[in-house]
Amino acid sequence: MNAETFSTQAAFPAGEHGDEFTEVFELLFELLADVIRIRQPGLTGVLFDPDRSGEIPDELRVPALQMTGIWFQLLSIAEENVAMRARRRLETSNGPDSIAGSFSNVVAGVARAGVEADELREALAGMEVVPTITAHPTEAKRVTVLEIHRRIYRLLVELESVRWTPREREALRRSLRSEIDLLWMTGELRLEKPTVEQEVAWGLHFFHETLYLRTPEVIEALAAALRRHYPDDDIAVPPILRWSTWIAGDRDGNPFVTAPVTRWALGEYRKAALSRLEQRVTDLIRHLSISAAVVGVPDDFAKPLADALHASGQAADIVARNPGEIFRQYFVAVLERVKATAGDPASKAKPYLTPNDLARQLAVAERALVAVGAAELAAARVRPVRWEVEIFGFRTAALDIRQNSTVINRTVAAIWQRIHPGVAIPEVNTPAWRAMIDRELIRPVPEIPADLPEEAAETLATFAVVRDSRDGPDPTAVGSIILSMTTSAADLLAVYLIAKYAGLIPEEEGRFHPMPPVIPLFETIDDLVAAEPIMLDLFEQPVVRRMMRERGSVQEIMLGYSDSNKDGGFLCSNWELAKAQKRLAEVGRRRKVRISFFHGRGGSVSRGGAPTGRAIAAQPAGTVGGRLRLTEQGEVVSSKYANKGTALYQLELLAASVVAHTLKSPGEAALKPVPEHEDALEALSGLSLASYRRLIEQPGLIDYFNAASPVEELAHLKLGSRPARRFGARALADLRAIPWVFAWSQNRHLVTGWYGMGTAMRSYVKVMGDDGRRLLAEMYAQNRFFRLVIDEVEKTLTIADMEIAAAYAALVPDAEARERIFGMVRQEYAVTVEEVLKVTGGSELSVRFPAFRRRHDHVKPLIDRGNRWQVQLLGEYRAASDGPAREAILAPLLLSMNCIAGGLGWTG
Structure with missing residues (x-):
């Protein structure tokens, strides 16, 4: 089989979505094959031959891996396009309520369940859903590549239309081929590490391309669903x-994120938002050519119009330019104030003090348009702009400041020692340390010495940036x-103390912008267990209660999925996260504080990744309560938000899932605690933890991990602005979660997504007998949390491959450790597959997930081959001496990492 004869027909048979898959994939394959024939004819008969899995000539390594990676990229774009087509077709034939997880679908269900309008109104009034784009280094694509992907997607959308003549259709095909050719010539590997400034541009790319437009449209979808039902x-x-x-804003481990960089970034986010608003208000001026001679001026609009003109600083000029056009006058005045807020030196207008001032002016215009009989214009033109202001403000996205508790405590110690020279400072997190912090929090702010150590000066400067932003x-x-690695209430109070030193906490009560929460x-299992007493302690502190009152008695708590998984394995991590949420929600109820959870999820199952709707639906009852934040990291951002249609769908799915959980979870049987189920999960979690710890505490495990994966070489992959470093470590505690998951994914062990589950279930049944087997089946049918865990484990087992894993294990020089450790992995894999299938009643992995299985079966031969090439490259790279020979191997080795990550759908 070669590039001339390969067909996607076998891999994508007719069925779900009909022939659309075949049509799109064969088109892309044909164009890609044509690019290969011209650019790298030696690849014909190599790249798409699933049987060609052995060595390839040295000169073809880079182009072969590059083209495999490009095919995975095209495959993802095509799947996105076809899924969007399928949703449109379903809605056309069955109506908007038929799109599972949409607002129309959710609100229809809520209405059928008898939820009264008042209850729905109250729930929506306090609701807030906050996706958070992080700077975690899990995305290899440059903005240039993302822009090419976007154009390819748009051309596929254009080709859906039947209006084109054959000549026009052929021109679109040529344009599509040209973009694929450009993707080839651009190359995917970064030649230099991105700077923080480039990362900011990467993040803003998604706002400019999709999010400014689509986020308000999600709110309109909710409004339409409410009108319908x-x-x-x-x-x-x-x-x-x-x-x-x-x-x-995330300076945890990244010295390039400094106070001046954060200040600069805040300016960039502000400029982007205000530039967008200038454009949107200019559009309103262009479209709303309503004449007072025709409709008259509503009585209650005359004063707001006069006030707006006065605040613009050029009332006479505006009226003269737009005589009688009352809405144009109004919005020209608004535009002048937006320009002044953006710092336009030519503007004479009064800047807006807050985005709320602008939102109120837009609401006034909406009411005036309704009063003159133009309600549709108000809804279609002005309301989306008001929603943009309310969503994005003058900031685009709120910038979080994240730092590690170790740095915060060192900063407190350094400042205290300068204030009290010669006085011994207590040891961190001892009773004496805590007493010192409590005393400092109630004392007047001392004069802070100027000669602080560099780290402390930088931390204090960062808090000054926060103060100025207020x-x-x-x-x-x-x-x-955000305080990462929180281990005590004293860690958090140290943040409040630095904030006080920086002037973020006024000495006196009164009106002021409260400091950010x-x-x-x-993050770890131990920290999750300790979270309840930590928060109870924190809520007793006067300064904390005071700050929370200013924010409506809301406390957000972030939960880490990655480190808890590294600590305790997949099942134990998820169970401890669920229990912690329930305990913390109860703490909030007792202390009359509204607890809001921030889920630190990644893209892979090991780091909390799961289908959005199902993941939210499986959260414990009462723990969402209308408020939810979650991280969107690296490749997840581009897969969800690179294209307008997909972005709209993903955002609606996220927000609608929060609405559904908030209104339905208190009464859902699948979320109600069943003592027998909880006892079983507690037992399974403990058994799973014991099995997982036996693996990671094996003598030689870290040496095995470093040798049997490309984790050491990951430092050369220029993913993010954080300094390159060797991720290989001598102890588990030295390893960060991202390289931990990355390495186990690349070598197809994927132990972070399933290890321990099989032994846990088998041991449980061995003790409990037939009743235990019956209970597991019952839990799978009735317990939403357990079902989600089992389903995600099953998918991970499908992707894991013990034959490929064995090839990586062969790189381990210590034969005894290799056989012992890989023997444990292979044995547990077999046990887990058997036990999962017994619980689900299946005969083969992932048959129940046809879309997932279809994609897996298609990409598996190419991923497998990429893995075999990577094993070969790792051996050569490690054997080569430093110098040109080694550097020649590095490029294809790094491409193999990108290639495998592209096929899997995540890096870490």
Whole structure:
């Protein structure tokens, strides 16, 4: 089989979505094959031959891996396009309620369940859903490549139309081929590490391309669903979506994120938002050519119009340019104030103090348009702009500041020693340390010495940036201060103390912009267990209660999926996360504090990745409560938000799932605690943890891990702005979660997504007998949490491959350790496959997930071959001496990492 004869027909048989898969994939394959014939004819008969899995000539390594990676990229674009077609077709034939997870579908279900309009109105009023784009180094694509992907997607959309003549259709095909050719010539590997500034541009790319436009459309989809299913009720529709970002705010382990860089980034996010608003208000001026001579001026609009003109600083000029056009006058005045807010030196207008001032002016215009009989114009033209203001403000996304508790505590110690020279400082997190912090929090702010150590000076400067942002045009420009590796209430109080030193906490009560919320991040199993007493302690502190009152008695808590998984394995991690949420929600109820959870998920199953709707639906009852934040990392951002249609669908699915859980979870049987189920999960979690710990505590495990994966070489892959370093370590504690998951994914062990489950279930049944087997089947049928765990484990087992894993294990020089450790992995894999199939009643993995299985079966031969090439390259790279010979091997080795990650759908 070669590039001339290969067909996607066998891999994508007719069935779900009909022949659309075949049509799109064969088109892309044909064009890709044509590019190969011209650019690299030696690849014909190599790249797409599943049987050609052995060695390839040295000169073809880079182009072969590059083209395999490009095929995976094209495959993802095609799947996205076809899925969008399928949703449109389904809605056309069966109506909007038929799209599972959409607002129309969810609100229809809520209405059928008898939820009253008042209850729905109250739930929506306090709702907030916040996707958060992080700077985690899990995305290899440059903005240039993303732009090419976007154009390819748009051309596929254009080709869906039947209106084109054969000549026009052929021109579109040529354009598509040209973009694929450009993708080849551009190359995917970064030649240099991206700077923080480039990462900011990467994040803003998605706002410019899709998110500014599509996020308000999600709110309109909610409004339309409410009109359809609650036609007799006037239910206000607040913009329940907001955006946050960690890019240029996450300094945990990244010395390039400094106070000046954060200040610069805040300016870039602000400029982007205000530039967008200038464009949107200019569009309103262009379209709303309504004459007072025709409709008259509504009585209650005359004063707002006069006030707006006065604030513009050029009332006479505006009226003279737009005589009688009252709405144009109004929006020209608004535009002048937007320009002044953006810092336009030519503007004479009064800048807006906050985005709320602009939103109120837009609401006034909406009401005036309704008053003159132009309600549709108000809804179609002005309301989306108001929603943009309410969603994005003058900030685009609220920038979170993240720092590690170790740095925070060192900063407190350094400042305290300068204030109290010669006085011994207590040891961190001892009673004496805590007493010192408590005393400092109630004392007047001392004069802070100027000669602080560099780290402490930088930390204090960062808090000064946060303080200054409070007085800017958008006081919410900095969203929160996140403390990673929170281990005690004293860690969090140290953040409040630095904030006090920086002037973020006024000495006296009164009107002021409250400091951003301080959010603990509980990451390890031990920290999750300790979270309840930590928060109870924190809520007793006067300064914390005072700050929370200013924010409506809401406390956000971040939960880490990655480190807890590394700590305890997949099942134990997920169970401890679920239990922690329930305990913390109860703490909030007892202390009359509304607890809101921030889920630190990644793209892979091991780091909390799961289908959005199902993941939210499986959260414990009462733990969402209308408020949810989650991280969107690396490749997840581009897969969800690179294209307008997919972005709209993904955002609606996210927001609608929160609405559904908030309103339905208290009464859902699948989420109600069943003591027998909880006892079984507790037992399974403990058994799974014991099995997982036996593996990771094996003598020689870290040496095995370093040798049997490309984790050491990952440092050369220029994913993010963090400094390159060798990820190989001598102890588990030295390893960060991302390289831990990355390596086990690349070598197809994937132990982070399933290890321990098989032994846990088998041991449980051995003790409990037939009753245990019956209970597991019952839990799979009735317990939403357990079913999600089993389903995601089953998918991970499908991707894992013990034959490929054995090839990586062969790289381990210590034969005894190799046989012992890989023998454990292979044995547990067999046990877990058997036990999962017994629980589900299946005969083969992932048959129940046809779309997932179809893609897996298609890409598996190419991923497998990429793995075999990578094993060969790792051996050569490690054997080569430093110098040109080694460098020649590095490029194809790095491409193999990208290639395998592209086929799997995630890096880590």
